[in-house]
Amino acid sequence: MNKRIxxxxxxxxxxxxxxKYLGLSNCLDVLKTFCEGKEKSIQAVVGAQENNELRQRHLNARDQVERDFFELYVNTTEDNSNPEFIVKGEINSDERVNEIAELSPDLVIAYGCSIIKDPLLEKFPHKILNVHLGLSPYYRGSGTNFWPFVNNELEFVGATFMYMDKGVDTGEIIHQIRPVIVSGDSIHQIGNRLIKDMTKVYASIIAGFDNITGMKQPEIPANERYYKKKDFTEESIVTAYENLTNGMIDEYLNVKDKKCMENPIVINDLFK
Known part of the structure; x- marks a missing residue:
């Protein structure tokens, strides 16, 4: 029986x-999609600041590569996701919480939305799944697949599938993946390739939800990193692109297996 989400x-x-990809899955029935607005996006935050030239250039490049990866699919495929566009943060309003409860989904699937709070969490215990674009618990917060490029730690780029809880990227981890990285890649090529792969894996996790068992959770590292939007500065852009220019990707690829083994992630055999 298809999962109703x-x-x-x-x-x-x-x-x-x-x-749209989930909406076209043969294993899923998308009852409704709530699409929050861009009012508090990183583009909006940076656009309101002075001395933002490098960050604007970086974000404009991200938008272009996003179009290169996803625009054709989005513009030419049927939309079975039943979208409704709402204001950022509205998902926690009583009206929306009651609407979701009345739909009575098997699972609530989160990606790129506001932090979910009570009473929505209370209404769907262990039934709200989230994907964090970053590898918890190593990197948490905002932009967590950007900061490994600043810190020259590409082994910490990835995606974490988890149960939603009251913390920020702290839920019980179901599965994690790392991106395919190729010599010559840009930050945005790596990021969007990961989003493409993440979406496919997420669909499998939803479809196979009833077979999921608890996974051994990673230890909290002593040097856990937590970032906020305010940390995204012009200086961080300079450092990230200097690292790329100085051969960071090729250096990482030469020691990738060792780095990944030293920093293990949660790999669920059901979704490898």
Whole structure:
């Protein structure tokens, strides 16, 4: 029997790809998708600041590569995701919580939405899944697949599938993946390739949810990193691109197996 789901996501192109892909899955029935607006996006935050030239250039490049990856699919496929576009944060309102409860989904699926709070969490215990674009518990917070490029730690780029809880990227981990990285890649090529792969794996996790058992959780590292939007500065852009220019990707590929073994992730055999 198909899983009946409600999707909570954003309204940028990558989010549209995500919801439309799930909507076309033969194993899923998307009852409704709530698409939050861009009012508090990183583009909006940076756009309101002065001295933002490098960050704007970086974000404009991200938008272009996102179009390269996802625009054709989004513009030419049928939309079975039943989207409704709402204001950022509205997903926690009483009206929306009651609407989701009345739909009575098997699972609530989150990607790129606001932090989910009570009473929605209380209404769907252990039934709200989330994907964090980053590898918890090593990197948490905002932009967690950007900061490994700043810190020259590409082994910490990835995606974490977890149960949603009251913390920020702290839920019980179901599965994790690392991206395919190729010599010559840009930050945005790696990021969007990961989103494409993440979406496919997420669909498998939802379809196979009834077979999921608890996984051994990683230990909290002593040097856990937590980032906020305010940390995204012009200086961070300079460092990330200097690292790329100085051969960071090729250096990582030469020691990838060793680095990944030293920093293990949760790999669920059901979804390898």
């Amino acid at each position: 409600v999707i909570l996501t954003g309204s940028e192109l990558r989010h549209s790809f995500f919801r």
